[in-house]
Amino acid sequence: MQKPFAITLNPGSSLANHTGSWRTARPVYLDRLPPCNNQCPAGEDIQGWLFHAESGNYEAAWRHLTRDNPFAAIMGRVCYHTCESACNRGKIDEAVGINSVERFLGDEAIKRGWKFAAPEKESGKKVLIVGAGPSGMSAAYHLRKLGHTVTVMDAGPYMGGMMRFGIPKYRLPREVLDAEMQRIADMGVTVRLNSKVDNILEQMKSGSFDAAFLAVGAHIGKRAMIPSGDAAKIVDAISVLRSMEGEDKPMLGRRVVVYGGGNTAIDVARSVKRMGAEPIIVYRRTRDKAPAHDFEIEEALQEGVMVKWLSTIKQAGDHQITIEKMALDDKGFPQPTGEFETLEADSVVLALGQDVDLGLLNGVPGLEVTKDGVVKVGTDLMTGHAGIFAGGDMVPAERNVTVAVGHGKKAARNIDAWLRGETYAPPPKHEVAQFEKLNPWYYADAPKTVRPMLDIIRRQSTFEEVQGGLDESNALFEARRCLSCGNCFECDNCYGVCPDNAVIKLGPGKRFQFNYDYCKGCGMCVAECPCGAIKMEAEEI
Amino acid sequence: MSALQTVKFYQTGTFTVGNRLLAPEERSVQANMQRTNSLNSGHRACQGCGEALGARYAIDAAMNATNRQLIAANATGCLEVFSTPYPETSWQIPWIHSLFGNTAAVATGIAAAIKVKKQKGQGQDVCVVAQGGDGGTTDIGFGCLSGMFERNDDVLYICYDNGGYMNTGVQRSSATPSAARTATTMPLGPEPGNPFGQGKFVPAIAMAHEIPYVATATVADLRDLENKVTKAMSLRGARYIHILVPCPLGWGTASHDTIRMARLAKETGIFPVFEAEHGELKSALAIRRPLPVEEYLRPQKRFAHLFGKNPAVETIARIQAQADKNIRRYGLLSKEAA
Numbered sequence: 001m002q003k004p005f006a007i008t009l010n011p012g013s014s015l016a017n018h019t020g021s022w023r024t025a026r027p028v029y030l031d032r033l034p035p036c037n038n039q040c041p042a043g044e045d046i047q048g049w050l051f052h053a054e055s056g057n058y059e060a061a062w063r064h065l066t067r068d069n070p071f072a073a074i075m076g077r078v079c080y081h082t083c084e085s086a087c088n089r090g091k092i093d094e095a096v097g098i099n100s101v102e103r104f105l106g107d108e109a110i111k112r113g114w115k116f117a118a119p120e121k122e123s124g125k126k127v128l129i130v131g132a133g134p135s136g137m138s139a140a141y142h143l144r145k146l147g148h149t150v151t152v153m154d155a156g157p158y159m160g161g162m163m164r165f166g167i168p169k170y171r172l173p174r175e176v177l178d179a180e181m182q183r184i185a186d187m188g189v190t191v192r193l194n195s196k197v198d199n200i201l202e203q204m205k206s207g208s209f210d211a212a213f214l215a216v217g218a219h220i221g222k223r224a225m226i227p228s229g230d231a232a233k234i235v236d237a238i239s240v241l242r243s244m245e246g247e248d249k250p251m252l253g254r255r256v257v258v259y260g261g262g263n264t265a266i267d268v269a270r271s272v273k274r275m276g277a278e279p280i281i282v283y284r285r286t287r288d289k290a291p292a293h294d295f296e297i298e299e300a301l302q303e304g305v306m307v308k309w310l311s312t313i314k315q316a317g318d319h320q321i322t323i324e325k326m327a328l329d330d331k332g333f334p335q336p337t338g339e340f341e342t343l344e345a346d347s348v349v350l351a352l353g354q355d356v357d358l359g360l361l362n363g364v365p366g367l368e369v370t371k372d373g374v375v376k377v378g379t380d381l382m383t384g385h386a387g388i389f390a391g392g393d394m395v396p397a398e399r400n401v402t403v404a405v406g407h408g409k410k411a412a413r414n415i416d417a418w419l420r421g422e423t424y425a426p427p428p429k430h431e432v433a434q435f436e437k438l439n440p441w442y443y444a445d446a447p448k449t450v451r452p453m454l455d456i457i458r459r460q461s462t463f464e465e466v467q468g469g470l471d472e473s474n475a476l477f478e479a480r481r482c483l484s485c486g487n488c489f490e491c492d493n494c495y496g497v498c499p500d501n502a503v504i505k506l507g508p509g510k511r512f513q514f515n516y517d518y519c520k521g522c523g524m525c526v527a528e529c530p531c532g533a534i535k536m537e538a539e540e541i
Numbered sequence: 542m543s544a545l546q547t548v549k550f551y552q553t554g555t556f557t558v559g560n561r562l563l564a565p566e567e568r569s570v571q572a573n574m575q576r577t578n579s580l581n582s583g584h585r586a587c588q589g590c591g592e593a594l595g596a597r598y599a600i601d602a603a604m605n606a607t608n609r610q611l612i613a614a615n616a617t618g619c620l621e622v623f624s625t626p627y628p629e630t631s632w633q634i635p636w637i638h639s640l641f642g643n644t645a646a647v648a649t650g651i652a653a654a655i656k657v658k659k660q661k662g663q664g665q666d667v668c669v670v671a672q673g674g675d676g677g678t679t680d681i682g683f684g685c686l687s688g689m690f691e692r693n694d695d696v697l698y699i700c701y702d703n704g705g706y707m708n709t710g711v712q713r714s715s716a717t718p719s720a721a722r723t724a725t726t727m728p729l730g731p732e733p734g735n736p737f738g739q740g741k742f743v744p745a746i747a748m749a750h751e752i753p754y755v756a757t758a759t760v761a762d763l764r765d766l767e768n769k770v771t772k773a774m775s776l777r778g779a780r781y782i783h784i785l786v787p788c789p790l791g792w793g794t795a796s797h798d799t800i801r802m803a804r805l806a807k808e809t810g811i812f813p814v815f816e817a818e819h820g821e822l823k824s825a826l827a828i829r830r831p832l833p834v835e836e837y838l839r840p841q842k843r844f845a846h847l848f849g850k851n852p853a854v855e856t857i858a859r860i861q862a863q864a865d866k867n868i869r870r871y872g873l874l875s876k877e878a879a
């Protein structure tokens with residue numbers, strides 16, 4: 001067609017005019033790593049499972065969560081939830097109550113009887129796990145999912161490890177613990193209780209295991225040299241807590257002095273308080289220096305536990321002890337003052353930390369132990385002896401349930417690769433979705449939901465669970481407080497705000513695509529994406 | 542908070558364009574995969590053009606509300622020039638280009654023709670929209686507009702206010718804000734930029750005509766904008782909607798900041814967002830996160846002369862006073878304005 005002067009196009013739609021050629025930078029969709037996920041010691045995809053919970057699809061949420069951590073109900077009670085300190089919502093109002101939603105999902109799973117499927121294919125490989133604590137049972141779960149034949153051996157009479165013999169009932173009801181442990185066994189994991197392993201190499205040989213994961217925890221209570229008369233009753237915290245589980249409750253008397261400032265000291269004191277005694281914690285430093293979490297100290301104080309800060313036990317005698325006042329020096333270390341005081345005490349409970357019992361490792365070639373008495377492992381969690389892996393409290397790491405569970409997962413992945421003669425390569429980490437990448441304007445105002453607490457009278461006299469859970473509507477609300485950091489949650493903003501209709505909506509669950517024929521590269525979709533799931537990249541010109 | 546944010550909590554509520562947690566009927570027109578895209582891709586507006594965005598928002602909503610029975614008359618200006626350089630057009634609706642100053646009158650004529658045809662039993666009910674820039678509306682087209690109001694002609698007039706004659710190179714209009722630099726109000730002399738005149742806020746003048754419906758909106762509050770257009774289309778007679786559409790070129794802002802600038806205009810009280818029926822104020826969109834006007838002025842190069850080494854404290858205070866007056870007059874901070 002012969003066109004008039006200065007006319008280049010046929011009459012018709014402007015679609016013939018590809019404005020994409022104006023662009024100097026192009027928007028691209030990406031998934032950034034939410035800070036909560038980045039922080040979680042068990043490597044949970046928190047944003048991912050909250051996404052399902054947000055639409056009320058709790059089973060999908062629980063299944064997504066348990067891809068990484070099979071113990072949602074336990075986590076929702078005892079995890080120290082460092083994810084919440086990293087949560088971006090904390091910069092708007094308060095962090096998302098990740099832990100409360102996790103508990104809700106875990107409790108739903110128990111209530112509705114959701115199970116894990118047995119693997120579709122058996123690998124034919126046999127793995128021995130020593131220790132049915134969180135680390136061992138997490139490894140059992142992941143190894144079983146990968147098709148391996150798993151046997152767990154534990155010296156104790158029940159599964160759970162320190163979660164049963166350390167953590168008191170009022171924080172972790174035993175029905176919850178049992179349900180989540182049994183669910184692993186139900187996948188076809190063989191669990192042999194009351195079966196202590198004395199020699200790991202012999203055990204592996206006699207059972208013809210291809211690999212082993214050790215997770216024996218740290219159970220030997222540390223002692224302190226306290227000059228004491230014959231009549232003084234001195235016991236260690238772990239045995240006190242352990243005996244709480246049995247029929248014969250420990251005989252500690254009325255005035256019980258607990259020595260130490262960690263979580264174990266707090267748990268012992270709160271437990272004996274519930275048995276009618278008058279516990280008093282003696283700790284050599286100040287409250288802010290104590291290793292126990294502040295919320296646990298707070299809850300103990302609320303329940304009437306007494307504390308002598310800046311004090312050491314000098315001497316223990318018949319129904320009384322002598323303590324010495326301490327003062328912090330410039331470096332923050334406690335120094336004796338020479339000032340003494342006598343306290344009434346029917347017994348002294350030592351809560352000074354635990355050591356690892358390495359008896360089963362005697363004579364294992366290549367195995368190395370650190371000067372702190374824990375087992376050295378590589379980044380793959382393999383010990384110095386090929387085929388023997390270790391994790392949880394017995395290796396150098398923070399000692400808590402979540403770290404232990406994370407080790408179980410990591411070890412399982414490495415063992416799986418090792419059994420195939422390969423090395424496990426973790427997928428590359430995405431860049432973290434920092435708060436600065438978000439556009440917080442779009443989130444509705446919503447304060448955090450507070451979990452109910454048991455009334456104080458029952459907290460002082462029963463072992464009923466102290467902290468309550470959220471109900472369905474609360475949990476849904478809390479899940480919806482999530483900002484979905486770095487991951488598209490289909491808010492349609494990019495699709496809406498583009499002045500050039502250059503965003504193609506693919507439909508529910510399918511996300512979006514750019515139409516680079518028309519995108520001029522203005523960057524508005526990037527600026528207005530609430531969660532930081534788009535970035536600009538310079539165009540090669 | 543937007544009037545649509547109900548007690549139930551949906552994460553981003555109605556702040557975002559869509560929201561997978563809302564029921565389909567509660568979602569915006571723009572979130573719909575089948576939206577009209579009345580102003581289609583390939584138009585020649587600048588990167589990040591607020592007017593292109595506002596026009597698609599408004600006309601898609603009008604198309605949706607009228608079951609796609611719509612005709613638009615369009616004054617000369619950016620919107621017309623960037624969408625329809627002969628022989629191509631981005632419009633996917635019946636659309637006619639009027640002159641710069643007579644689009645209200647052209648729309649009135651179309652409405653009259655439709656009315657006559659209907660009386661003769663021909664044709665169906667088709668709604669009429671007139672649209673133009675602030676220059677075409679508040680200056681040269683003002684006489685036609687006032688006449689359309691006074692006769693209560695059955696037209697929705699939409700003004701896309703970008704604060705100047707942008708199409709011809711950023712000259713001042715009667716909607717240009719005080720102190721702003723334009724090609725004709727340079728930052729020179731004792732009162733640099735656009736002089737502080739008496740102001741000419743056409744939505745208030747429209748209210749004085751006591752027409753059935755007057756509203757203001759911005760491209761930062763899509764749901765509010767869509768609701769106002771939908772409401773306007775449900776009424777008959779003269780209706781007026783004035784939409785603030787930031788212009789990256791004329792304002793000297795980054796192309797990705799267009800929506801942010803509109804949001805700041807609303808949050809600082811510089812641009813009051815409200816609706817009125819028959820001359821009476823009915824509701825206002827409350828300020829959600831109150832901010833000083835500086836936050837709005839500073840990112841714009843057209844106000845750059847107010848900052849720098851010797852900030853024009855007095856001028857900024859005068860602009861703040863204008864915003865404060867809006868806040869008082871339209872109740873922008875009150876809880877009821879929700």
Ligand SMILES: Cc1cc2nc3c(=O)[nH]c(=O)nc-3n(C[C@H](O)[C@H](O)[C@H](O)COP(=O)(O)OP(=O)(O)OC[C@H]3O[C@@H](n4cnc5c(N)ncnc54)[C@H](O)[C@@H]3O)c2cc1C
Binds near residue numbers: 132136392393402
């Ligand atoms: C009082 C107390 C309260 C705590 N509270 C919390 C809390 O609130 N949150 C938190 O995250 N962490 C808490 N912890 C820490 C947490 O319990 C541990 O970090 C975690 O249980 C370690 O897991 P694990 O699997 O490594 O070992 P463990 O849980 O200790 O399990 C080891 C298992 O190995 C078995 N075993 C040992 N030796 C052998 C052997 N030779 N043969 C066979 N079996 C063997 C043991 O019987 C035991 O069942 C608490 C600890 C204590 C002591």
Ligand SMILES: Cc1ncc(C[n+]2csc(CCOP(=O)(O)OP(=O)(O)O)c2C)c(N)n1
Binds near residue numbers: 641673676677706
């Ligand atoms: C009678 C007449 N005078 C002048 C012009 C030139 N002209 C075309 S568009 C325009 C400015 C338009 O400004 P505005 O209405 O605010 O629209 P914008 O381009 O800013 O969107 C002018 C002066 C014209 N087309 N007709």
Ligand code: SF4
Binds near residue numbers: 035050098482
């Ligand atoms: S807002 Fe959601 S995704 Fe972001 S850090 Fe918090 S829980 Fe994670």
Ligand code: SF4
Binds near residue numbers: 500520522589
């Ligand atoms: S808003 Fe549209 S034109 Fe601008 S960068 Fe995004 S896709 Fe491209």
Ligand code: SF4
Binds near residue numbers: 487491492525528530
């Ligand atoms: S703007 Fe919304 S829909 Fe678009 S990528 Fe971001 S979260 Fe997803």
Ligand SMILES: [Mg+2]
Binds near residue numbers: 706714
């Ligand atoms: Mg203009």
